[in-house]
Amino acid sequence: MQQEIISIIIPCFNDAEYIEQAINSALVQSWPKKEVIVVDDGSHTDTKIKLKSLEPRINRLITQENKGVSAARNEGIKVAKGEYILVLDSDDYFEPKFCEKAIDVLLKDTDVKLVTCYSNWFSKGNNKLFKPSGGQLEDILLKNIAMGSSMFRKSDWKAVGGYDEIMLKGFEDWEFYIRLLKNGGYAYVIPEMLFNYRNKQNSRNKKANLAMYAIKEYIYNKHAELYKEHFSLFIHEWLKSTKKNEAFKQQVMDSVDYKIGNKLLKPLRALGMFKKK
Known part of the structure; x- marks a missing residue:
């Protein structure tokens, strides 16, 4: 049987310090048939120099003006050869077995639209195990149920229109996953710590939390019909x-x-x- 290609997409914006670790974690994945695509989203000179030095080790380096992480992910996925997509932020990294375990789930069950895993949230001197809940549409309407760095099919990404490039302040992964699960299926959680999330002082996640209510208002309005259909659950x-x-x-x-x-x-x-007060 011909082995499927996994395309690992790494958007990068001014992450010269951490990008090599992210790329290394993609290259050492135990799944043999893979490609690594890095999208430079308008980084400063030091990051561009670093990416240039790493270019011979990856399959493709795409350079664009700064458009945000959604546009960078979309650009990388557009040119991806694989049907199975793994997105990875440039300051985080996976354990070597994630791709192998995740694609096994997707190949066995077509109802699975998204694969995530337990995660190590780390900062200086602190580590915390985070367990995303997974689930289906009813679950994700209330909160995000998967990590932003997860695996899905390119055909599903294309069918729902990719990431929303208007969303520049965060939670774009949550909104994308709502659309992935809108017509059925579910997000599967591998019950193992296979992902490392760098909890930086100025992380996108923390910036998103500062604008949380404005972003939620955008999501609720964009998917108003879905929330109306599940009004009782939402109000409860x-x-x-x-x-x-x-x-x-x-x-x-x-x-x-x-x-x-x-x-x-x-x-x-x-x-x-x-x-x-």
């Missing part, structure tokens, strides 16, 4: 989250520290030095 989860937040707020207000602080500030508020 929203109220459950609100209830949880209110319970936490009450717990803080009932704490001894809060009560002492409130008493200490009371005379200062009377003088107009502090206002109660």
Whole structure:
């Protein structure tokens, strides 16, 4: 049987320090038939120099003006030879067995549209195991259920129109996965730590969280019909989250520290030095 090609797409924007580790993790994947495509998304000179030095080791280096990670991923996937696509951010890296295990899932079950895995979230001196939940459309309408670096079929990417290039502030992977699962199928989680996510101070994930509500509003409006179809589920989860937040707020207000602080500030508020929010 002819072995399938896996195309590993690595967008890169000003990641000279980490890009080599990302590329190495792609090159050492145990699945033998693969290609590595790096898309330079308008990086500065130091990253361009680094990429030029790494170019002989990869299959293709694409250079474009800065258009954002969605456009960079789309550009790489367009020229990919493989039917199976793995996207990888340039500051993260996979363990060597991920491709082999992920493609095995996709080859065995056509209902699987997306394969992700347990992840090691790491920063200086800190490591945390993160377990994405996986699931189907009803699950992903509420939250992202897979890592941004995951594997899917190129035919499915093409069928849903690729990544949304308007989304420049983050969560573009979540929105893309909603469309992948819109007409059925599910996201499968390999129950092993096979991915390493670098939790940087200025990571795209943290920047996205700062703009979370504006991005969510865009996603909810874009997929308004889907959310209307699942209105009861959406409202139930929203109220459950609100209830949880209110319970936490009450717990803080009932704490001894809060009560002492409130008493200490009371005379200062009377003088107009502090206002109660």
